[in-house]
Amino acid sequence: MTESLMGWLSPAVALVFLGLAVLLLIVIWSIKRHRSPKLKIESGASIEDLMPSLAGLTLGTAVPGNTVEVLENGAFFDVLLKQIAAAEKSVHFETFLWKDGVLGQRMADALSERARAGLKVRVLLDAVGSKEVGEAARQQMQAAGCRVAFFHKKSIYNIGVMNDRDHRKLVVIDGREAFVGGHCIVDTWLGNAEDIHHYADLSVRLHGPIVHSVQAAFSENWGGQTGELFLGDAVFPALEPVGDVMIHAAYAKPEGSAPAVKILHHTVICLARQRIWIQNPYFIPKPEAIDAMGAAVKRGVDVRVLMPATSGSDNPMVQHAGHRNFEKLLRCGVRLFEYPHTLLHQKVMTVDGKWSAIGSSNFDDRSFDTNDEITLGILDPAVAQRLDAVFEKYAPQCKEIELEAWRKRGLWHKLKDNWFYLFSQVL
Structure with missing residues:
Protein backbone atom coordinates (compact mmCIF):
# COMPACT_ATOMS: atom_id res chain seq x y z
CA MET A 1 0.00 0.00 0.00
CA THR A 2 2.79 2.39 0.95
CA GLU A 3 4.75 1.65 -2.21
CA SER A 4 1.60 2.09 -4.28
CA LEU A 5 0.85 5.42 -2.60
CA MET A 6 4.43 6.60 -3.14
CA GLY A 7 4.22 5.59 -6.78
CA TRP A 8 1.09 7.69 -7.17
CA LEU A 9 2.50 10.65 -5.26
CA SER A 10 5.71 10.97 -7.25
CA PRO A 11 4.03 12.05 -10.52
CA ALA A 12 1.68 14.29 -8.54
CA VAL A 13 4.58 16.00 -6.76
CA ALA A 14 6.38 16.40 -10.09
CA LEU A 15 3.28 18.01 -11.60
CA VAL A 16 2.99 20.39 -8.64
CA PHE A 17 6.61 21.49 -9.02
CA LEU A 18 6.17 21.83 -12.78
CA GLY A 19 3.09 23.95 -12.23
CA LEU A 20 4.92 26.16 -9.76
CA ALA A 21 7.82 26.57 -12.19
CA VAL A 22 5.44 27.57 -15.00
CA LEU A 23 3.66 30.00 -12.66
CA LEU A 24 7.00 31.54 -11.66
CA LEU A 25 7.96 32.01 -15.32
CA ILE A 26 4.61 33.66 -16.02
CA VAL A 27 5.11 36.02 -13.06
CA ILE A 28 8.62 36.93 -14.22
CA TRP A 29 7.38 37.49 -17.78
CA SER A 30 4.50 39.60 -16.52
CA ILE A 31 6.83 41.81 -14.45
CA LYS A 32 9.21 42.29 -17.38
CA ARG A 33 6.33 42.98 -19.76
CA HIS A 34 4.94 45.61 -17.40
CA ARG A 35 8.32 47.38 -17.35
CA SER A 36 8.59 47.33 -21.14
CA PRO A 37 5.69 49.30 -22.62
CA LYS A 38 5.65 50.33 -26.25
CA THR A 58 14.38 60.08 -17.49
CA LEU A 59 14.05 61.07 -13.82
CA GLY A 60 17.01 63.44 -13.86
CA THR A 61 17.81 67.13 -14.10
CA ALA A 62 19.46 69.00 -16.96
CA VAL A 63 22.53 70.67 -15.44
CA PRO A 64 24.31 73.61 -17.15
CA GLY A 65 27.88 74.79 -16.56
CA ASN A 66 29.95 71.72 -17.48
CA THR A 67 32.94 70.80 -19.61
CA VAL A 68 33.32 67.60 -21.64
CA GLU A 69 36.48 66.01 -22.98
CA VAL A 70 36.10 63.03 -25.33
CA LEU A 71 38.73 60.33 -24.75
CA GLU A 72 39.31 57.69 -27.38
CA ASN A 73 40.66 54.11 -27.26
CA GLY A 74 43.63 53.27 -25.01
CA ALA A 75 44.55 56.93 -24.50
CA PHE A 76 41.62 57.07 -22.07
CA PHE A 77 43.59 55.09 -19.50
CA ASP A 78 46.59 57.44 -19.65
CA VAL A 79 44.32 60.27 -18.51
CA LEU A 80 42.33 58.21 -16.02
CA LEU A 81 45.34 56.73 -14.25
CA LYS A 82 47.00 60.15 -14.06
CA GLN A 83 43.89 61.65 -12.46
CA ILE A 84 43.52 58.78 -10.00
CA ALA A 85 47.12 59.33 -8.93
CA ALA A 86 46.32 63.01 -8.30
CA ALA A 87 43.20 62.30 -6.22
CA GLU A 88 43.20 63.97 -2.79
CA LYS A 89 40.11 62.73 -0.97
CA SER A 90 38.17 59.91 -2.64
CA VAL A 91 38.06 57.61 -5.64
CA HIS A 92 34.88 55.77 -6.64
CA PHE A 93 35.26 53.15 -9.36
CA GLU A 94 32.46 51.08 -10.94
CA THR A 95 32.73 48.70 -13.89
CA PHE A 96 31.18 45.64 -15.44
CA LEU A 97 34.21 43.91 -16.96
CA TRP A 98 37.61 43.57 -15.28
CA LYS A 99 39.99 40.76 -16.24
CA ASP A 100 43.39 39.98 -14.80
CA GLY A 101 46.14 41.37 -17.02
CA VAL A 102 48.48 44.29 -17.63
CA LEU A 103 45.72 46.89 -17.48
CA GLY A 104 44.05 45.26 -14.50
CA GLN A 105 47.32 45.34 -12.57
CA ARG A 106 47.93 49.00 -13.46
CA MET A 107 44.46 49.86 -12.20
CA ALA A 108 44.85 47.80 -9.01
CA ASP A 109 48.21 49.48 -8.34
CA ALA A 110 46.75 52.97 -8.85
CA LEU A 111 43.75 52.37 -6.60
CA SER A 112 45.88 50.64 -3.95
CA GLU A 113 48.36 53.52 -3.84
CA ARG A 114 45.60 56.05 -3.20
CA ALA A 115 44.09 53.89 -0.47
CA ARG A 116 47.47 53.58 1.26
CA ALA A 117 47.73 57.37 1.10
CA GLY A 118 44.61 57.52 3.28
CA LEU A 119 41.93 58.22 0.66
CA LYS A 120 38.52 56.56 0.66
CA VAL A 121 38.66 54.20 -2.30
CA ARG A 122 35.48 52.30 -3.16
CA VAL A 123 35.48 49.75 -5.98
CA LEU A 124 32.23 48.22 -7.26
CA LEU A 125 32.52 45.33 -9.71
CA ASP A 126 29.84 43.24 -11.35
CA ALA A 127 30.11 39.72 -9.96
CA VAL A 128 29.69 38.06 -13.36
CA GLY A 129 31.51 40.48 -15.64
CA SER A 130 34.45 40.79 -13.23
CA LYS A 131 34.70 37.17 -12.13
CA GLU A 132 38.18 37.05 -13.71
CA VAL A 133 39.47 40.13 -11.87
CA GLY A 134 42.10 37.93 -10.29
CA GLU A 135 42.36 36.99 -6.64
CA ALA A 136 45.76 38.64 -6.28
CA ALA A 137 44.50 42.01 -7.54
CA ARG A 138 41.45 41.87 -5.31
CA GLN A 139 43.49 40.97 -2.23
CA GLN A 140 46.05 43.65 -3.07
CA MET A 141 43.38 46.35 -3.19
CA GLN A 142 41.68 45.20 -0.01
CA ALA A 143 44.97 44.91 1.86
CA ALA A 144 45.81 48.47 0.82
CA GLY A 145 42.52 49.71 2.27
CA CYS A 146 40.26 49.76 -0.78
CA ARG A 147 36.74 48.64 -0.11
CA VAL A 148 35.81 46.20 -2.88
CA ALA A 149 32.21 45.09 -3.39
CA PHE A 150 30.60 42.83 -5.99
CA PHE A 151 27.20 43.50 -7.54
CA HIS A 152 24.72 40.61 -7.32
CA LYS A 153 27.05 37.83 -6.28
CA LYS A 154 25.91 34.26 -6.86
CA SER A 155 23.73 33.58 -3.84
CA ILE A 156 20.33 32.16 -3.05
CA TYR A 157 19.45 35.63 -1.81
CA ASN A 158 20.11 37.03 -5.31
CA ILE A 159 18.43 34.28 -7.31
CA GLY A 160 15.67 36.61 -8.45
CA VAL A 161 18.09 39.26 -9.74
CA MET A 162 20.92 37.18 -11.15
CA ASN A 163 20.05 38.28 -14.68
CA ASP A 164 20.29 41.92 -13.59
CA ARG A 165 23.90 43.00 -14.10
CA ASP A 166 25.74 46.24 -13.33
CA HIS A 167 26.90 47.26 -16.79
CA ARG A 168 27.96 50.81 -15.85
CA LYS A 169 31.50 52.10 -16.37
CA LEU A 170 32.20 55.20 -14.33
CA VAL A 171 34.80 56.81 -12.08
CA VAL A 172 34.36 59.78 -9.73
CA ILE A 173 37.43 61.46 -8.22
CA ASP A 174 37.14 63.75 -5.18
CA GLY A 175 33.51 64.35 -6.13
CA ARG A 176 34.82 66.94 -8.62
CA GLU A 177 35.73 64.96 -11.72
CA ALA A 178 33.96 62.07 -13.41
CA PHE A 179 34.55 59.65 -16.27
CA VAL A 180 31.69 57.84 -18.05
CA GLY A 181 31.74 55.65 -21.15
CA GLY A 182 32.34 52.16 -22.46
CA HIS A 183 35.93 51.32 -21.52
CA CYS A 184 36.47 48.05 -19.64
CA ILE A 185 39.48 46.92 -17.61
CA VAL A 186 40.76 44.33 -20.07
CA ASP A 187 44.00 44.39 -22.05
CA THR A 188 42.12 44.44 -25.38
CA TRP A 189 41.05 48.01 -24.52
CA LEU A 190 44.68 49.17 -24.71
CA GLY A 191 46.17 50.43 -27.95
CA ASN A 192 44.39 52.28 -30.74
CA ALA A 193 42.04 49.79 -32.44
CA GLU A 194 44.90 48.75 -34.72
CA ASP A 195 43.86 45.08 -34.96
CA ILE A 196 41.43 42.45 -33.67
CA HIS A 197 43.29 42.35 -30.35
CA HIS A 198 42.84 46.07 -29.66
CA TYR A 199 39.33 47.47 -29.44
CA ALA A 200 37.88 50.90 -30.17
CA ASP A 201 35.96 52.77 -27.49
CA LEU A 202 34.93 56.21 -26.25
CA SER A 203 34.48 57.75 -22.82
CA VAL A 204 34.14 61.32 -21.58
CA ARG A 205 35.85 63.28 -18.82
CA LEU A 206 33.51 65.65 -16.99
CA HIS A 207 33.88 68.70 -14.78
CA GLY A 208 31.10 70.82 -13.35
CA PRO A 209 27.81 70.23 -11.51
CA ILE A 210 27.01 67.09 -13.58
CA VAL A 211 29.61 65.23 -11.50
CA HIS A 212 27.07 65.13 -8.66
CA SER A 213 24.70 63.16 -10.91
CA VAL A 214 27.40 60.61 -11.74
CA GLN A 215 28.26 60.34 -8.05
CA ALA A 216 24.58 59.73 -7.32
CA ALA A 217 24.56 56.85 -9.83
CA PHE A 218 27.55 55.29 -8.07
CA SER A 219 25.91 55.81 -4.69
CA GLU A 220 22.76 54.01 -5.84
CA ASN A 221 24.46 50.66 -6.42
CA TRP A 222 27.13 51.09 -3.74
CA GLY A 223 24.50 51.65 -1.09
CA GLY A 224 22.43 48.78 -2.43
CA GLN A 225 25.32 46.33 -2.19
CA THR A 226 27.08 47.51 0.98
CA GLY A 227 24.54 49.54 2.92
CA GLU A 228 27.11 52.32 3.23
CA LEU A 229 25.97 55.88 2.57
CA PHE A 230 28.64 58.53 2.07
CA LEU A 231 28.37 62.29 2.34
CA GLY A 232 30.42 65.44 2.83
CA ASP A 233 32.86 67.54 0.82
CA ALA A 234 35.09 64.56 0.00
CA VAL A 235 32.35 63.09 -2.18
CA PHE A 236 29.72 65.80 -2.76
CA PRO A 237 31.57 69.14 -2.68
CA ALA A 238 29.95 72.35 -3.85
CA LEU A 239 30.46 72.51 -7.61
CA GLU A 240 30.47 75.82 -9.44
CA PRO A 241 29.88 76.17 -13.20
CA VAL A 242 33.10 75.66 -15.15
CA GLY A 243 31.86 75.64 -18.75
CA ASP A 244 28.83 76.10 -20.96
CA VAL A 245 27.71 72.52 -21.69
Missing part, protein backbone atom coordinates in the same frame (compact mmCIF):
# COMPACT_ATOMS: atom_id res chain seq x y z
CA LEU A 39 6.79 53.93 -26.11
CA LYS A 40 5.13 56.69 -28.14
CA ILE A 41 5.84 60.41 -28.34
CA GLU A 42 4.94 63.30 -30.65
CA SER A 43 6.54 66.72 -30.65
CA GLY A 44 7.31 69.45 -33.13
CA ALA A 45 9.91 71.13 -30.92
CA SER A 46 13.65 71.05 -31.58
CA ILE A 47 15.77 68.84 -29.37
CA GLU A 48 17.79 71.74 -27.97
CA ASP A 49 14.56 73.23 -26.58
CA LEU A 50 13.60 70.02 -24.84
CA MET A 51 16.55 69.29 -22.52
CA PRO A 52 14.41 69.83 -19.38
CA SER A 53 11.81 67.45 -20.82
CA LEU A 54 14.39 64.79 -21.71
CA ALA A 55 15.88 65.01 -18.23
CA GLY A 56 12.48 64.95 -16.55
CA LEU A 57 11.24 61.95 -18.54
CA MET A 246 24.31 71.29 -20.48
CA ILE A 247 24.15 67.60 -19.52
CA HIS A 248 21.74 65.21 -17.87
CA ALA A 249 22.36 61.67 -16.68
CA ALA A 250 19.92 58.81 -17.32
CA TYR A 251 20.43 55.81 -15.06
CA ALA A 252 17.29 55.24 -12.97
CA LYS A 253 15.37 51.98 -13.42
CA PRO A 254 12.04 52.49 -11.62
CA GLU A 255 9.94 49.50 -10.67
CA GLY A 256 6.93 49.10 -12.93
CA SER A 257 8.12 51.47 -15.66
CA ALA A 258 10.56 51.59 -18.54
CA PRO A 259 14.18 52.27 -17.54
CA ALA A 260 15.49 55.79 -18.13
CA VAL A 261 18.05 54.78 -20.76
CA LYS A 262 15.35 53.16 -22.88
CA ILE A 263 13.06 56.18 -22.64
CA LEU A 264 15.94 58.49 -23.56
CA HIS A 265 17.05 56.62 -26.66
CA HIS A 266 13.52 56.20 -27.98
CA THR A 267 12.53 59.81 -27.33
CA VAL A 268 15.46 61.39 -29.12
CA ILE A 269 14.89 59.22 -32.18
CA CYS A 270 11.35 60.60 -32.30
CA LEU A 271 12.62 64.19 -31.92
CA ALA A 272 15.33 64.12 -34.62
CA ARG A 273 14.81 66.42 -37.59
CA GLN A 274 18.07 66.18 -39.54
CA ARG A 275 20.16 63.14 -38.65
CA ILE A 276 20.67 60.28 -36.22
CA TRP A 277 24.08 58.66 -36.20
CA ILE A 278 24.46 55.64 -33.93
CA GLN A 279 27.66 53.85 -32.95
CA ASN A 280 26.99 50.70 -30.94
CA PRO A 281 28.62 47.27 -30.64
CA TYR A 282 25.42 45.31 -29.96
CA PHE A 283 22.61 46.69 -32.12
CA ILE A 284 19.37 44.70 -31.74
CA PRO A 285 16.56 47.28 -31.85
CA LYS A 286 13.02 46.30 -30.89
CA PRO A 287 10.22 46.62 -33.49
CA GLU A 288 9.02 49.94 -32.01
CA ALA A 289 12.56 51.36 -32.27
CA ILE A 290 12.76 50.24 -35.91
CA ASP A 291 9.41 51.88 -36.57
CA ALA A 292 10.62 55.08 -34.92
CA MET A 293 13.73 55.09 -37.11
CA GLY A 294 11.58 54.48 -40.17
CA ALA A 295 9.33 57.39 -39.22
CA ALA A 296 12.44 59.55 -38.81
CA VAL A 297 13.61 58.64 -42.32
CA LYS A 298 10.18 59.65 -43.66
CA ARG A 299 10.69 63.04 -41.98
CA GLY A 300 13.90 63.43 -43.98
CA VAL A 301 16.27 62.34 -41.20
CA ASP A 302 19.59 60.74 -42.19
CA VAL A 303 19.70 57.60 -40.00
CA ARG A 304 22.96 55.64 -39.92
CA VAL A 305 24.27 52.87 -37.67
CA LEU A 306 27.93 51.91 -37.28
CA MET A 307 28.66 48.54 -35.67
CA PRO A 308 31.21 45.73 -35.81
CA ALA A 309 30.79 42.88 -38.27
CA THR A 310 30.78 39.30 -37.00
CA SER A 311 34.48 39.14 -37.92
CA GLY A 312 35.25 42.05 -35.58
CA SER A 313 32.85 41.29 -32.75
CA ASP A 314 33.77 39.66 -29.45
CA ASN A 315 30.33 38.02 -29.53
CA PRO A 316 29.27 37.12 -33.10
CA MET A 317 25.99 35.67 -31.78
CA VAL A 318 24.85 39.21 -30.98
CA GLN A 319 25.68 40.40 -34.48
CA HIS A 320 23.68 37.52 -35.96
CA ALA A 321 20.73 38.33 -33.71
CA GLY A 322 20.91 41.91 -34.96
CA HIS A 323 21.03 40.72 -38.56
CA ARG A 324 17.56 39.26 -38.20
CA ASN A 325 15.97 42.72 -38.57
CA PHE A 326 18.42 44.26 -41.03
CA GLU A 327 16.05 43.80 -43.96
CA LYS A 328 13.28 45.73 -42.20
CA LEU A 329 15.73 48.50 -41.23
CA LEU A 330 17.00 48.75 -44.79
CA ARG A 331 13.47 48.88 -46.17
CA CYS A 332 12.80 51.74 -43.75
CA GLY A 333 15.75 53.63 -45.24
CA VAL A 334 18.22 53.18 -42.37
CA ARG A 335 21.83 52.93 -43.54
CA LEU A 336 23.88 50.15 -41.88
CA PHE A 337 27.68 49.99 -41.75
CA GLU A 338 29.65 46.99 -40.47
CA TYR A 339 33.30 47.33 -39.46
CA PRO A 340 35.20 44.05 -40.00
CA HIS A 341 38.58 44.67 -38.37
CA THR A 342 38.00 44.84 -34.60
CA LEU A 343 35.35 45.48 -31.97
CA LEU A 344 33.87 48.98 -32.06
CA HIS A 345 32.67 49.17 -28.47
CA GLN A 346 31.60 52.82 -28.25
CA LYS A 347 27.97 53.41 -27.21
CA VAL A 348 27.18 56.74 -28.88
CA MET A 349 24.27 58.48 -30.57
CA THR A 350 24.25 62.00 -32.04
CA VAL A 351 21.11 63.86 -33.07
CA ASP A 352 20.95 66.80 -35.49
CA GLY A 353 24.61 67.65 -34.89
CA LYS A 354 23.66 69.24 -31.55
CA TRP A 355 22.84 66.57 -28.98
CA SER A 356 24.77 63.44 -28.03
CA ALA A 357 24.28 60.34 -25.92
CA ILE A 358 27.31 58.51 -24.56
CA GLY A 359 27.65 55.94 -21.81
CA SER A 360 27.45 52.22 -21.13
CA SER A 361 24.15 51.32 -22.83
CA ASN A 362 24.04 48.92 -25.74
CA PHE A 363 21.16 49.21 -28.21
CA ASP A 364 19.50 45.97 -27.16
CA ASP A 365 16.94 44.51 -24.76
CA ARG A 366 19.49 43.61 -22.10
CA SER A 367 20.70 47.18 -21.72
CA PHE A 368 17.31 48.83 -22.18
CA ASP A 369 15.23 46.53 -19.99
CA THR A 370 17.48 44.58 -17.62
CA ASN A 371 20.98 45.90 -16.89
CA ASP A 372 21.90 48.83 -14.67
CA GLU A 373 23.30 51.39 -17.11
CA ILE A 374 24.23 55.07 -17.35
CA THR A 375 23.93 57.32 -20.40
CA LEU A 376 24.67 61.02 -20.54
CA GLY A 377 22.60 63.38 -22.69
CA ILE A 378 24.86 66.23 -23.81
CA LEU A 379 23.69 69.37 -25.58
CA ASP A 380 26.77 70.76 -27.31
CA PRO A 381 27.50 70.97 -31.05
CA ALA A 382 31.26 70.63 -30.48
CA VAL A 383 30.84 67.31 -28.66
CA ALA A 384 28.44 66.04 -31.33
CA GLN A 385 30.93 67.05 -34.03
CA ARG A 386 33.75 65.22 -32.22
CA LEU A 387 31.69 62.04 -31.93
CA ASP A 388 30.52 62.24 -35.55
CA ALA A 389 34.18 62.52 -36.57
CA VAL A 390 34.79 59.12 -35.00
CA PHE A 391 31.93 57.69 -37.07
CA GLU A 392 33.41 59.22 -40.20
CA LYS A 393 36.86 57.84 -39.36
CA TYR A 394 35.69 54.22 -39.32
CA ALA A 395 32.94 54.38 -41.98
CA PRO A 396 35.29 54.27 -45.03
CA GLN A 397 36.66 50.92 -43.81
CA CYS A 398 33.16 49.50 -43.34
CA LYS A 399 30.96 47.48 -45.60
CA GLU A 400 27.63 49.26 -46.12
CA ILE A 401 24.82 46.71 -46.20
CA GLU A 402 22.70 46.96 -49.35
CA LEU A 403 19.12 45.67 -49.36
CA GLU A 404 19.16 43.51 -52.49
CA ALA A 405 22.49 41.88 -51.66
CA TRP A 406 21.37 41.33 -48.07
CA ARG A 407 18.19 39.56 -49.15
CA LYS A 408 20.36 37.08 -51.10
CA ARG A 409 22.59 36.10 -48.17
CA GLY A 410 22.92 32.35 -47.64
CA LEU A 411 20.38 30.09 -45.94
CA TRP A 412 22.85 29.15 -43.20
CA HIS A 413 23.39 32.83 -42.42
CA LYS A 414 19.63 33.39 -42.22
CA LEU A 415 19.15 30.38 -39.96
CA LYS A 416 21.80 31.66 -37.54
CA ASP A 417 20.26 35.13 -37.57
CA ASN A 418 16.82 33.83 -36.63
CA TRP A 419 18.12 31.29 -34.12
CA PHE A 420 20.22 33.75 -32.12
CA TYR A 421 17.45 36.37 -32.24
CA LEU A 422 15.36 34.02 -30.10
CA PHE A 423 17.84 34.70 -27.28
CA SER A 424 18.24 38.43 -27.92
CA GLN A 425 16.90 39.40 -24.47
CA VAL A 426 19.67 37.52 -22.67
CA LEU A 427 22.67 37.84 -25.02
